[in-house]
Amino acid sequence: MDRPVLAFCVPKFAGGSWRAAMAEHAPHVVFRNRFEGFGDPALVRYAIAWNPPPGELAQFPNLACIFSLGAGVDGILADPTFPRSVPLSRVVDPDLTQGMTQYVLLHVMLHHRKQRAFDSFQRERLWKPLTAGPAGDVRVGIMGTGVLGMDAARKLRDLGYAVSGWNASRKSEPGMTFFAGMGELPAFLAETNILVCLLPLTDATRHIIRADTLRHLPKGAFFINAARGGHVNEDDLLAALDSGQLAGAALDVFETEPLPVTSRLWSHPHVTVTPHVASQSNPKTIAALIGESIRRVERGEAPLNPVDLLRGY
Ligand code: NAP
Ligand code: GLV
Numbered sequence: 001m002d003r004p005v006l007a008f009c010v011p012k013f014a015g016g017s018w019r020a021a022m023a024e025h026a027p028h029v030v031f032r033n034r035f036e037g038f039g040d041p042a043l044v045r046y047a048i049a050w051n052p053p054p055g056e057l058a059q060f061p062n063l064a065c066i067f068s069l070g071a072g073v074d075g076i077l078a079d080p081t082f083p084r085s086v087p088l089s090r091v092v093d094p095d096l097t098q099g100m101t102q103y104v105l106l107h108v109m110l111h112h113r114k115q116r117a118f119d120s121f122q123r124e125r126l127w128k129p130l131t132a133g134p135a136g137d138v139r140v141g142i143m144g145t146g147v148l149g150m151d152a153a154r155k156l157r158d159l160g161y162a163v164s165g166w167n168a169s170r171k172s173e174p175g176m177t178f179f180a181g182m183g184e185l186p187a188f189l190a191e192t193n194i195l196v197c198l199l200p201l202t203d204a205t206r207h208i209i210r211a212d213t214l215r216h217l218p219k220g221a222f223f224i225n226a227a228r229g230g231h232v233n234e235d236d237l238l239a240a241l242d243s244g245q246l247a248g249a250a251l252d253v254f255e256t257e258p259l260p261v262t263s264r265l266w267s268h269p270h271v272t273v274t275p276h277v278a279s280q281s282n283p284k285t286i287a288a289l290i291g292e293s294i295r296r297v298e299r300g301e302a303p304l305n306p307v308d309l310l311r312g313y
Helices: 016-025 094-112 115-123 147-158 182-190 234-243 283-298
Strands: 005-009 030-033 044-049 065-068 139-143 162-167 177-180 194-197 221-225 246-251 271-273
Touching (some): 016 030, 016 283, 065 283, 162 182, 234 246
Parallel strands (some): 139 194, 246 271
């Protein structure tokens, strides 16, 4: 009998580290990428995907499960031919969560502790103490306290920050304040000093950071976007930075990636740019999860962390 094929549907990437990790965690599966050719489409039972070219997944008639290479699935669901009857499993991995929490805490503390100012004073050999104030006076508002946002929220709370969360549904967690739905977004923003976006990108959240949301923040708030560039209207963001409505921003994701060299975000004095590295998928840990999901699917069960296609996350 032919062995099931796992198609690696990731543009411009042969996936050598994923091939090695999958050989360990699902040795009965044949790993193929587009460079060597996927072979007979009918033998492809599984796919690992990240921004696949439209139509690539739809060419496999016998897919049993699609695995997102990351936590977000917007780049997969953007394909209008995505085979919606096939289960889609996303990444929920302690390593990915830890990396994101590090990114969020790093930028919250760089801002709160005024580290950027001290960096510039050092370049001028200037001994100039500034006061940061207690963490409890700083409210970090996290849009999307799901798997990633909640871990960052808990660690920020444990460091003494005041923490709020905004979600589609009402959540609760000791020592945090929660808001739910568009109706409560202005109240959430009004008390947020550092805004963190960790939402999934869906029709409901596209361009949710725009002029008429940014205006609800207290003047001089700071913004961290580690979710997707599509959450932000970049012109409105630059206007808020120019006017001082925002004191600064740490941006890991952009409407167009790589960020075009012509973007003013590169050179804005109050913007930190990172190249979509807030948290990177680790093939070793994620291949173990995919291997477990494959075993479940082969027993007729659902994979780990299935995506709700109606919600889009
Ligand atoms: P998740 O567990 O699915 O959490 C998503 C959260 O967003 C949930 O709390 C959900 O609220 C909330 N939400 C969704 N739609 C909403 C809406 N319309 N209004 C208000 N709240 C809404 O996702 P995750 O694993 O934490 O990942 C979040 C995102 O991070 C990913 O989708 C990805 O885009 C991004 N990410 C980026 C990087 C990077 O390196 N930059 C790395 C990993 C992930 P409910 O629970 O109430 O539905
Ligand atoms: C990375 O952006 C992810 O969604 O995991």
